Amino acid sequence: MELTLVQAVNDALREEMKRDQRVVVLGEDVGKYGGVFKATDGLQAVFGNERVIDTPLNEQAIVGASIGMSLKGLVPVAEIQFIDFIHPAFDQIVSELSKMRYRSGGQYAPHVVIRAPFGAGTKGGPYHSQSSESYFVHTAGLKVVIPSSPAECKGLLTSSIRDTDPVIFMESKRLYRSVREEVPEGEYLVPLGKARNARPGKDVTILTYGSMVQVSMKAAEVMCEEDVDVEVIDIRTLMPLDIETVVASAKKTGRIVIVHEAPKTMGFGAEISALLSEKAFDYLKAPIIRVTGYDTPVPFSLEDQYSPSPERVIAAIRNTMAY
Amino acid sequence: MNAGSLSLTPSKPRPAVSSPLTGKQLLRLYYLMIVSRIADERALIAHKQGRIGFYVPAVGEEAAEVGSVFALSPEDWIFPDYRGSGIALAREMPLKIFFDQVLGNIEDVLKGHSMPSHWGDSSLNIVAPSSPICTHLSHAVGVAWAAMMKREKMVTISYFGDGGTSSGEFHGAVNLAGVFKIPTIFFCRNNQYAISVPVDRQTAVTNLAEKASAYGITGVRVDGNDVLAVYLATKEARQRALRGDGPTFIEAVTYRLGPHTTIDDPMKYRGKTEEESAWKRDPILRFSEYLTTLGLWDMEKDQVLRNKIKEDVNLAITNAKEVPKPEIDSLFEDVYSTSPWHLDEQRMEARRFVASKRQIQ
Ligand SMILES: Cc1ncc(C[n+]2csc(CCOP(=O)(O)OP(=O)(O)O)c2C)c(N)n1
Ligand SMILES: [Mg+2]
Numbered sequence: 001m002e003l004t005l006v007q008a009v010n011d012a013l014r015e016e017m018k019r020d021q022r023v024v025v026l027g028e029d030v031g032k033y034g035g036v037f038k039a040t041d042g043l044q045a046v047f048g049n050e051r052v053i054d055t056p057l058n059e060q061a062i063v064g065a066s067i068g069m070s071l072k073g074l075v076p077v078a079e080i081q082f083i084d085f086i087h088p089a090f091d092q093i094v095s096e097l098s099k100m101r102y103r104s105g106g107q108y109a110p111h112v113v114i115r116a117p118f119g120a121g122t123k124g125g126p127y128h129s130q131s132s133e134s135y136f137v138h139t140a141g142l143k144v145v146i147p148s149s150p151a152e153c154k155g156l157l158t159s160s161i162r163d164t165d166p167v168i169f170m171e172s173k174r175l176y177r178s179v180r181e182e183v184p185e186g187e188y189l190v191p192l193g194k195a196r197n198a199r200p201g202k203d204v205t206i207l208t209y210g211s212m213v214q215v216s217m218k219a220a221e222v223m224c225e226e227d228v229d230v231e232v233i234d235i236r237t238l239m240p241l242d243i244e245t246v247v248a249s250a251k252k253t254g255r256i257v258i259v260h261e262a263p264k265t266m267g268f269g270a271e272i273s274a275l276l277s278e279k280a281f282d283y284l285k286a287p288i289i290r291v292t293g294y295d296t297p298v299p300f301s302l303e304d305q306y307s308p309s310p311e312r313v314i315a316a317i318r319n320t321m322a323y
Numbered sequence: 324m325n326a327g328s329l330s331l332t333p334s335k336p337r338p339a340v341s342s343p344l345t346g347k348q349l350l351r352l353y354y355l356m357i358v359s360r361i362a363d364e365r366a367l368i369a370h371k372q373g374r375i376g377f378y379v380p381a382v383g384e385e386a387a388e389v390g391s392v393f394a395l396s397p398e399d400w401i402f403p404d405y406r407g408s409g410i411a412l413a414r415e416m417p418l419k420i421f422f423d424q425v426l427g428n429i430e431d432v433l434k435g436h437s438m439p440s441h442w443g444d445s446s447l448n449i450v451a452p453s454s455p456i457c458t459h460l461s462h463a464v465g466v467a468w469a470a471m472m473k474r475e476k477m478v479t480i481s482y483f484g485d486g487g488t489s490s491g492e493f494h495g496a497v498n499l500a501g502v503f504k505i506p507t508i509f510f511c512r513n514n515q516y517a518i519s520v521p522v523d524r525q526t527a528v529t530n531l532a533e534k535a536s537a538y539g540i541t542g543v544r545v546d547g548n549d550v551l552a553v554y555l556a557t558k559e560a561r562q563r564a565l566r567g568d569g570p571t572f573i574e575a576v577t578y579r580l581g582p583h584t585t586i587d588d589p590m591k592y593r594g595k596t597e598e599e600s601a602w603k604r605d606p607i608l609r610f611s612e613y614l615t616t617l618g619l620w621d622m623e624k625d626q627v628l629r630n631k632i633k634e635d636v637n638l639a640i641t642n643a644k645e646v647p648k649p650e651i652d653s654l655f656e657d658v659y660s661t662s663p664w665h666l667d668e669q670r671m672e673a674r675r676f677v678a679s680k681r682q683i684q
Binding site: 028029032033034036054056057058060061084085087088123124125126127128264265294295296297299300301302305306309311312315 | 376427492519525654
């Protein structure tokens with residue numbers, strides 16, 4: 001069946017809730033309303049208000065209670081309405097969710113998924129457009145997953161729900177309704193920790209994830225005309241990173257462009273760049289280039305200028321080719 | 324401590340207090356409520372026409388917003404949230420500044436940095452809000468605290484919704500203000516919903532004003548559709564604060580007649596009949612009836628006033644629409660007091676891409 005990304009979220013939740021009685025969904029407006037983006041649309045009607053829970057407006061309690069539920073055998077999938085509003089729960093995530101397994105010597109290990117829409121593209125300004133993945137990748141104990149298409153989303157969300165580590169699952173708002181694609185019906189899994197080669201090529205590697213895969217693919221198409229064969233790797237799981245795929249591609253092409261919408265400084269690209277200089281230095285033919293959101297808050301009026309565009313990616317590819 | 328010291332039921336047909344204001348002031352109040360209503364209505368229409376990207380209307384909450392601001396002095400600092408058209412306009416924000424903000428154009432005092440409906444202007448002592456719920460409450464506490472230390476005669480007021488009272492930020496700010504007897508007012512517009520979640524799913528307490536007693540501060544529940552009752556409650560709270568008797572939590576009981584924002588569909592969580600009966604308690608209708616009873620107002624005057632305001636508002640929207648978007652450099656302004664090297668570098672790059680225009684969709 002053809003689904004948008006937000007429908008794929010819904011489908012994955014539905015399948016997992018059917019399959020596994022332990023799975024519950026909770027968050028602000030997720031029940032009757034079906035979520036502000038409609039990701040949980042219709043779930044309460046099917047699974048009841050005990051398993052699809054409208055909570056009061058308090059993110060720390062949503063995450064904290066999810067941790068508690070999981071300790072008692074449930075598998076909570078919490079929705080944070082926008083990643084921008086996850087910060088009240090930061091303490092619960094960074095001090096509790098991520099470290100509970102460790103500090104208890106493995107005795108108490110919260111099995112919780114936190115889903116949150118993120119990113120620019122819908123004119124949300126400073127508080128509805130952020131890309132905050134770095135905070136979570138930086139926090140030991142959390143897995144971080146970001147899908148780039150509807151089918152990928154279904155498979156990765158399903159795997160996230162089954163994974164026994166806490167997962168921060170970030171959904172690009174830009175992709176929610178802009179693409180439709182064939183999504184496998186029924187059970188469908190895409191493994192965590194494995195990157196995807198979205199476009200094999202031999203001259204340059206683009207390392208990217210989320211909605212920036214699309215932007216990178218457009219840039220890659222344009223570069224065909226200049227006889228440059230671009231490989232696009234969709235990272236999919238930022239933590240743990242599929243280092244083999246990344247290094248193999250770097251060794252193959254020797255030229256690397258990293259694309260993400262999150263700010264540049266201390267962004268995920270900085271980590272990949274450091275890893276490649278450690279593990280593939282001898283193979284690199286040019287400096288690694290990052291194309292990212294700027295190191296500013298996301299502006300309302302100039303949001304389009306803030307996000308990486310195919311033009312910016314193309315310019316980076318030309319630069320690395322010309323080196 | 325005394326939750327419910329001014330408790331008028333929301334369904335009372337008339338303001339239950341005899342007017343504390345002169346005829347001229349009453350008409351001014353009415354004028355401000357109408358400006359707020361029409362600004363919201365026109366903005367919603369402009370959004371439907373695709374001329375405005377996003378908007379947060381306060382339709383139905385005019386009495387709460389206008390009545391409370393009217394009780395303040397210009398030196399008092401206001402900390403609104405995103406639902407503040409009545410607040411900004413009651414503070415006499417010119418329609419130009421108001422709609423330049425909504426469009427985020429180059430003349431917007433916030434430089435197009437902030438989302439529409441997040442009005443602020445330091446010349447009016449309205450502190451520009453963020454979007455996260457209730458983060459501004461402790462700021463209002465801090466400003467009032469500093470003013471108290473400096474022996475300045477001013478108060479602060481923060482606005483938030485029923486849903487906001489569930490947040491940790493609310494707890495932290497109100498508790499702090501209680502301990503130090505901070506001259507601040509926590510003004511809660513209980514408009515019955517937090518997006519789709521009704522207030523009875525937000526808290527097990529029926530009167531939000533009761534929350535005040537847990538912090539040892541005064542709690543007041545007021546009919547938020549009664550502009551004079553709101554005015555009086557706020558005025559009293561202000562005097563209490565200036566007397567050194569600490570903060571007040573005001574719960575203004577009202578109803579959000581419109582959508583949560585321009586991207587909401589209330590029919591998903593409440594019925595037409597509920598909305599229709601809420602419209603019967605429209606604070607503007609109620610106040611105009613009151614003014615008519617006093618002999619201050621009539622239908623004809625009403626029509627003339629509304630037509631005039633509609634024209635002013637339409638013109639302000641059209642004008643704001645014609646003002647160009649901010650220049651690319653503004654994207655990098657105000658991140659720091661002075662721009663560090665890396666932002667200079669990024670600004671140069673951004674300029675190049677604007678110059679070479681986007682081609683690929
Ligand atoms: C910390 C945080 N969580 C979630 C949101 C998303 N959100 C925006 S408004 C809103 C509902 C607020 O309801 P209420 O406090 O009653 O104010 P109202 O909008 O009704 O005026 C929500 C959940 C947010 N802005 N901030
Ligand atoms: Mg509300």
